[in-house]
Amino acid sequence: MSSSVEGRRPLLRVAGVSFSYLGRFAALDDVKLSIHEGESVALLGANGCGKSTLLKVLDGLVFPDAGTYRAFGEEITERSLEDDQLNRAFRGRVGFVFQNADAQVFSPTVREEVAFGPLNLGLDRGDAEERVHDVLELLDIAELADRAPYQLSGGQKKRVAIASVLVMNPEVILFDEPTAALDPRSTRWLVELLGELRRAGKTIVIATHDLERLPAMADRSVVIDEAHRVVRDGPTAEVLDDRELLEGANLADQA
Amino acid sequence: MSTAGREAPAWLLRPEPGLCSCGCVGRRRRGSFLDKTLRGTTVALARVLFDDDEAERDLPLQRVDPAVKIVAAALLLLAAALVHHVVVLVALSLALLGLAAGCGVPAGRLARRVWFTVPAFTAVVVVPATFSFVTPGEVVLPLGTWFGHPVGLTRQGLTAALLLVARVGACLTVALSLTMTTRWDRLLGGARRLGVPRAIVMVASMAFRYLCTLLETVTDLFTARKARTVNPSDATEGRRFVAASAGTVFGASHHLATEVHEAMIARGYTGEPRTLARARVRRVDALWFLGALAAATLALGVDRVVLG
Amino acid sequence: MHIPDGYLSPQTCGALGVAMVPVWATAASRVRRVVTRRFVPGLAVAAAFSFLVMMFNIPVPGGTTAHAVGAVLIAVLLGPWAAVIAVSIALAIQALFFGDGGVLSFGANAFNMAFVMPFVGYGVYRVVAGSTPVDARRRALAAGLGGYVGLNVAALAAAVEFGVQPTWFHTADGTPLYAPFHLAQTVPAMAIAHLLVAGLAEFAVTAGVVAYLQRANPALLTINHHAVAPAAGMAGVEGPVWWVRWRWAVIGLGVMVLATPIGLLAPGGAFGEDAPGDLDLGRYGLRAVPEGLSRYNGFWSHTLLGDYGFGEGQNATVGYLVSAVVGIAVIGVVVAAAVGLVRLLRRRTEPSAVPDEAMVG
Numbered sequence: 001m002s003s004s005v006e007g008r009r010p011l012l013r014v015a016g017v018s019f020s021y022l023g024r025f026a027a028l029d030d031v032k033l034s035i036h037e038g039e040s041v042a043l044l045g046a047n048g049c050g051k052s053t054l055l056k057v058l059d060g061l062v063f064p065d066a067g068t069y070r071a072f073g074e075e076i077t078e079r080s081l082e083d084d085q086l087n088r089a090f091r092g093r094v095g096f097v098f099q100n101a102d103a104q105v106f107s108p109t110v111r112e113e114v115a116f117g118p119l120n121l122g123l124d125r126g127d128a129e130e131r132v133h134d135v136l137e138l139l140d141i142a143e144l145a146d147r148a149p150y151q152l153s154g155g156q157k158k159r160v161a162i163a164s165v166l167v168m169n170p171e172v173i174l175f176d177e178p179t180a181a182l183d184p185r186s187t188r189w190l191v192e193l194l195g196e197l198r199r200a201g202k203t204i205v206i207a208t209h210d211l212e213r214l215p216a217m218a219d220r221s222v223v224i225d226e227a228h229r230v231v232r233d234g235p236t237a238e239v240l241d242d243r244e245l246l247e248g249a250n251l252a253d254q255a
Numbered sequence: 256m257s258t259a260g261r262e263a264p265a266w267l268l269r270p271e272p273g274l275c276s277c278g279c280v281g282r283r284r285r286g287s288f289l290d291k292t293l294r295g296t297t298v299a300l301a302r303v304l305f306d307d308d309e310a311e312r313d314l315p316l317q318r319v320d321p322a323v324k325i326v327a328a329a330l331l332l333l334a335a336a337l338v339h340h341v342v343v344l345v346a347l348s349l350a351l352l353g354l355a356a357g358c359g360v361p362a363g364r365l366a367r368r369v370w371f372t373v374p375a376f377t378a379v380v381v382v383p384a385t386f387s388f389v390t391p392g393e394v395v396l397p398l399g400t401w402f403g404h405p406v407g408l409t410r411q412g413l414t415a416a417l418l419l420v421a422r423v424g425a426c427l428t429v430a431l432s433l434t435m436t437t438r439w440d441r442l443l444g445g446a447r448r449l450g451v452p453r454a455i456v457m458v459a460s461m462a463f464r465y466l467c468t469l470l471e472t473v474t475d476l477f478t479a480r481k482a483r484t485v486n487p488s489d490a491t492e493g494r495r496f497v498a499a500s501a502g503t504v505f506g507a508s509h510h511l512a513t514e515v516h517e518a519m520i521a522r523g524y525t526g527e528p529r530t531l532a533r534a535r536v537r538r539v540d541a542l543w544f545l546g547a548l549a550a551a552t553l554a555l556g557v558d559r560v561v562l563g
Numbered sequence: 564m565h566i567p568d569g570y571l572s573p574q575t576c577g578a579l580g581v582a583m584v585p586v587w588a589t590a591a592s593r594v595r596r597v598v599t600r601r602f603v604p605g606l607a608v609a610a611a612f613s614f615l616v617m618m619f620n621i622p623v624p625g626g627t628t629a630h631a632v633g634a635v636l637i638a639v640l641l642g643p644w645a646a647v648i649a650v651s652i653a654l655a656i657q658a659l660f661f662g663d664g665g666v667l668s669f670g671a672n673a674f675n676m677a678f679v680m681p682f683v684g685y686g687v688y689r690v691v692a693g694s695t696p697v698d699a700r701r702r703a704l705a706a707g708l709g710g711y712v713g714l715n716v717a718a719l720a721a722a723v724e725f726g727v728q729p730t731w732f733h734t735a736d737g738t739p740l741y742a743p744f745h746l747a748q749t750v751p752a753m754a755i756a757h758l759l760v761a762g763l764a765e766f767a768v769t770a771g772v773v774a775y776l777q778r779a780n781p782a783l784l785t786i787n788h789h790a791v792a793p794a795a796g797m798a799g800v801e802g803p804v805w806w807v808r809w810r811w812a813v814i815g816l817g818v819m820v821l822a823t824p825i826g827l828l829a830p831g832g833a834f835g836e837d838a839p840g841d842l843d844l845g846r847y848g849l850r851a852v853p854e855g856l857s858r859y860n861g862f863w864s865h866t867l868l869g870d871y872g873f874g875e876g877q878n879a880t881v882g883y884l885v886s887a888v889v890g891i892a893v894i895g896v897v898v899a900a901a902v903g904l905v906r907l908l909r910r911r912t913e914p915s916a917v918p919d920e921a922m923v924g
Binding site: 056059061084087088091092095096098100103104106108116117120121164165168 | 438522524
Binding site: 328329332333335336337339368369372377381383384391392393410411412414415416418419422423425426427429430431433434442452453454455457458459461462463464465466499503512513515516 | 567568569570572573576587588591592603604605606607608610611614615648649651652653655656658659660661662663665666667729734736737738739740741742743744771775779
């Protein structure tokens with residue numbers, strides 16, 4: 001997999017972004033980042049470093065106190081997303097799989113859950129039903145279609161969550177700690193799925209601190225330290241070799 | 256054992272049954288009214304709110320558009336509120352129960368839910384109103400005299416009491432049959448189409464989802480406390496605990512609420528509830544509405560014209 | 564204090580429902596004006612929370628039960644308009660699923676518990692808390708007191724709504740069509756249950772949760788307190804609040820309300836307030852009651868609390884107090900509604916939004 005970004009257009013651009021929760025709990029400090037088409041990028045950092053927050057900025061769920069964020073050429077702010085057309089276009093092109101699958105599956109049945117996205121984006125009911133069917137087959141959960149999501153196991157819930165995002169066919173998919181809380185078999189399945197998505201041309205951004213599976217998931221790694229700043233942005237293999245950097249960011253401990 | 260260079264405290268390494276030196280582990284205590292309310296509420300809540308079995312079946316009653324159902328229910332409620340005769344109210348309730356039974360909804364369950372709650376309570380509360388010193392009038396059942404005036408149950412009092420109970424029962428039958436046959440999110444969709452502001456519908460649908468989660472959290476908190484409580488009769492501590500758990504529940508749920516909301520927004524949600532169900536007004540809907548209108552008019556007509 | 568269907572006449576339900584429509588519309592538009600969908604999850608949690616609080620029925624001597632509502636707590640944390648929406652939703656769920664509170668009488672229940680209670684309670688809270696910092700003990704007590712007063716005023720409103728039914732809505736032979744108890748019975752009954760039992764529970768929950776949050780999560784308290792001095796160590800904005808300036812006027816009003824029964828002790832009536840039949844005609848050189856006077860005197864005979872008491876002069880003192888409180892409450896509500904309407908109209912013509920302003924009343 002080539003990690004060169006020459007000739008690939010930048011889809012998401014974060015410039016000088018800082019953010020604090022409720023005005024006093026710092027989460028991001030002057031972060032600069034560009035995500036290009038077809039890339040697979042990992043955001044690395046210890047808990048609380050701000051990687052989840054950065055993902056939320058990328059998905060227009062949280063708006064920075066300072067700096068700008070542009071997606072597909074449009075500036076994304078609270079005000080600009082008030083425009084229904086821009087909001088729908090944006091939401092359809094960027095998907096987010098949350099860490100807590102319980103928060104993401106809230107509909108009465110799996111079928112309705114997966115249909116939620118397309119229906120909100122204005123897709124015709126017939127088309128939506130077809131897509132739901134296709135995605136459920138793809139992720140091997142077709143037999144769960146009429147079950148209530150809260151009754152499912154952790155791995156099944158995760159599949160439903162991913163299905164509900166894939167069904168919108170986004171160009172960029174953001175994952176927040178996807179392998180946390182998954183058993184080994186489900187983890188393997190997920191890593192394989194990520195590979196397939198990359199081969200299909202999707203752009204993937206993953207927030208994780210799972211260094212073991214990192215090389216299989218992302219070509220490029222961005223390291224965020226506990227002071228909420230980006231300290232390294234480069235090919236995954238190089239980042240993983242830099243032991244000092246990893247220890248400094250609390251991603252690895254002394255052997 | 257030690258963690259990160261710090262030694263575990265001595266008391267953690269010693270076995271200590273139930274934190275009480277007298278060894279009274281596991282002695283049963285009478286539950287406070289809080290415990291009882293909580294236990295009863297959890298079960299009742301889960302059953303009532305999430306017992307969607309009836310709402311899921313594909314029968315005529317369930318297929319009617321929810322907005323039409325709401326309007327029809329409002330018509331019937333209005334009729335029930337304006338009727339002056341007990342007979343008409345009872346007939347209305349029975350007719351509705353019959354319709355429910357005919358459409359496959361367990362009428363017995365509906366009847367029990369209606370009549371075992373508020374009307375029973377109402378009947379008890381309203382008993383004093385049958386007496387002459389509350390409702391003056393023609394004494395039908397004299398119970399003695401008070402300074403020369405006959406005292407007892409008055410006809411007006413009895414009629415009023417009966418009328419009130421019958422009215423409450425009829426209205427409840429209408430309301431509960433609506434919710435037993437319509438799923439909450441469809442009901443909200445209907446309300447939205449009738450003009451309820453989007454913001455309110457958004458909040459209501461999320462609130463409904465949280466009820467069970469909140470209740471679980473509260474129950475867990477109380478169970479955890481029970482497991483560590485030595486002296487349950489300390490009122491101050493009890494009050495502080497209630498306040499603390501209420502605060503925790505509020506804060507933790509707020510966090511979960513934000514997460515779910517973000518998940519919804521991320522998939523394009525802007526407040527309009529959309530479901531896979533169809534939303535056109537069809538023949539079934541028109542029939543339903545006209546049926547309700549006819550029933551309401553009939554009830555009022557009989558009440559005013561025939562019975563006076 | 565939930566009023567089931569059947570206790571209130573459709574006219575009463577309709578009137579209160581109509582009164583609530585502008586309140587709900589204003590609350591909804593406030594939520595949207597603040598723009599962020601940020602507050603929606605908080606509101607949903609608040610609604611669920613209020614629902615749970617209302618399910619805890621406390622047994623009251625006499626066989627009935629009373630319960631706290633939590634409306635003032637929500638008003639303190641998220642603003643009174645948020646409380647309107649949250650409590651209304653909790654009431655709707657209870658009405659539709661449990662029959663706890665009627666569907667037709669939903670407007671009346673919302674009026675009492677989702678409008679009167681949070682606004683009155685919030686007003687008391689702001690007045691008593693003044694400009695103390697967010698983590699001051701007085702603030703927690705003020706919140707509790709707001710809850711206590713708010714709940715009792717709401718209970719009073721409900722009692723009045725019940726109590727007028729038999730007087731206004733009855734058949735020709737006097738049979739009450741709806742709630743059969745008169746004001747003289749409903750007011751003391753509701754008052755006892757709520758002054759002595761439910762009100763204390765409301766005080767405990769409201770003050771307790773605020774106190775707990777002051778220690779454990781003061782950030783939650785800042786959502787609705789922009790002009791308040793922050794807790795030590797928190798960045799915030801300081802500024803005088805107009806409630807502080809008006810506090811003495813409100814306290815003065817309160818004292819006067821309590822003193823109104825003194826009027827009962829004074830012999831004779833006030834000048835110029837005699838009914839035509841009581842006029843001492845000779846003194847004024849008249850031989851008959853002036854025609855206009857007698858014609859228009861009986862015009863407003865449909866008074867709620869005629870002669871400031873209940874019919875037949877029973878419980879005069881209570882009648883006086885009730886009249887005073889109800890009178891002030893009605894005036895307050897009308898003024899608030901008028902102010903709100905003016906603001907709403909003004910906002911329609913000036914589309915500038917003030918972002919970040921929380922739903923402060």
